[in-house]
Amino acid sequence: METDGFKPDIVAYNTVIDCLCKCGLLKEALHLFSEVKVKGNRPNIITYNCLILAMFNSGQQKEATKLLNEMKGNNISLNIVAYNILVDAFCKEGLIFEAVDTVHTMRKQGLKPNVVTYTILVDAYCKKGMIFEAKDIVDKMRKQGIEPDVVTYGILVDGLCKAGHIEVAKEIFRELSVNGLKPDVYTYTVIINGFYTVGLPDEACQLFRSMEDNGCSPNSCCYNVMIQGLLRNSYTSKATEVLTEMVSEGFLQIYALPPYFLTSYYDMIYSGWKCNFQYIDQFTPECSNLCWCSFISSELDKQVLHISC
Template identity: 35%
Template sequence: MENGKVKPDVVTFNTMIKGYCKSGNVKKAIERFRDMEVRNVEPDKITFLTLMQACYSEGDYDFCVKLYNEMQDKGLDIPSHAYSLVIGGLCKEGKSMEGYAVFENMVTEGCEPNVAIYTALIDAYAKNGELDMAMGLFHRIQNEGFEPDEVTYGVIVNSLCKSGRLEEALQWFEYCKRNNVAMNVVLYSSLIDGLGKAGRLEEAEKLFEEMVEKQCPRDSYCYNVLIDALAKNGKVDEALVVFKKMEDEEHRNEEALKLWDLMIDKGITPTAASCRALATGLCLSGKVARACKILDELAPMGIVLETAFEDMMNVLCKAGRIAEACKLADGVIDRGREIPGRVRTIMINSLRKAGNADLAMKLMHSKIGIGYHRMRSVKKRVKFRTLVES
């Protein structure tokens, strides 16, 4: 008791801090955290982890590190999730050495790292021009029995290309093909750029066409690096052909939509494959709402595509169309077509597979999709679009 009143304990403060974090008021959460010291209430690892997640989502990586240091000073058990946040934040700021120091401390404390942590460090070292360190960590993953994923290989191939080590990049690219590693847009676009800069235009064009065979959507970056390489090597006419192809892909969706409407008017039931192809094409051309409308119209025809939305989100993320993917995710939840938690999981996995680990981590540690905010008496779900708006 305190002056006849119940004294708040760590559970009380944790509840308040979590509430402030969920409502987006991290400043107030930090104030309550500092109040704990004044009231002689010791924070626990839940207190620290809640604040670290909120600060990471806000982009305040410095405070994440401060909280981590406080945990160490207090002798608290640091969970693997906290290490991930600190290492991820340091890597995003380009502080590869500091991130590696936390990583080594993590290993020393008996906390096993994962592929995502290794990949973040590899990417940070490579962007700092320390490719030997990056490659050393890459080989360490393999030696310790971890299986690198397509995101890791994407970072390696991109880094090797940018450092002029094109042959090594090609070797790892072929390794991915032989070992059934998912081929994402980062792997292809990095090599197209590298080959183009090296004047190896025929190989670059071959990979560009191969993306269609492998059902890997070509984004604007792929088109632009190939157009740039052709133009700089005096092949202006060929560059214009590629540019026209980029425009044609947009117009092709309009023609497909007219054909679709004609089929429906004549009472022809479309196949699942044609539905999927059209929905995906519309998404890539920015017509997400129209794609969703088409899928909604399929139910009365007895056509149910179990993974349609998942496929659409995957292809949008692979093409770097994150804003459209978020719009689609919001639409799925608003229509009540999927459980919000499942949509979040799909989106996180899609971002990771597309090589966008930073946004995947940001989504993972946010309240997007499953949290709520209040505007007076109205409770509204936090939209996926805030992922790219904030």
């Protein structure tokens, strides 16, 4: 740029620094950051946010804190994005109380937490098993006039299902439609898995079949959950139907088989599923060998072998 007589401004530098950070090239981003200062450009909040986020994501908490202090020393006030980065960093370290304290600090600075802030906290509480604290956060959002989005609901539904609170999860799931939101494939998948976990395969199937009617198509992960759930509830024929449907929808491609799908396929083999073995031809050679080995092993397990010496 400079060789063509164009002097990059801070917007141009920020664009490149952001791209470098997102590509995992933090060292190069920091080198460019130094160049910004040497050439007389003043880094702004966007510059610092990009670098601080990249540092936290790469586990460089001390360096991120130093940069944060540098930013404050340059009289650059934190914005909502910067505070959300800090809240997320604390939550990922399991420091929920520090994250909540950061939200209080945000308010004292005159900044209102947004849906991203609260969703980060909901996710952190769910991962800690503090499910009803997470639900309280969602209730608090509504009282403050901040509507949870489909991501917030999906995280909460997942947490409730994993904690075995399937009835509460169903209630929250219904709230999405009431509030004008459409469940995404992630939300459908987690609650379907929740139904299977508590032994409600028929409800899982019913919800799965309603997805298309509600404008949401299953993806390969959702099919995987369905197949595993059906097999673990001894619905082998239905599992075969779902696999056939999955193939017809183009989710089983040569050399592009999702690794997690193998678990479902192995489950089918061990469950005594012997039909539709033509699908093995669509696997990579390595996958085919593994599947045949699993089949042979399952057959041997069914036999009583008498070895005479």
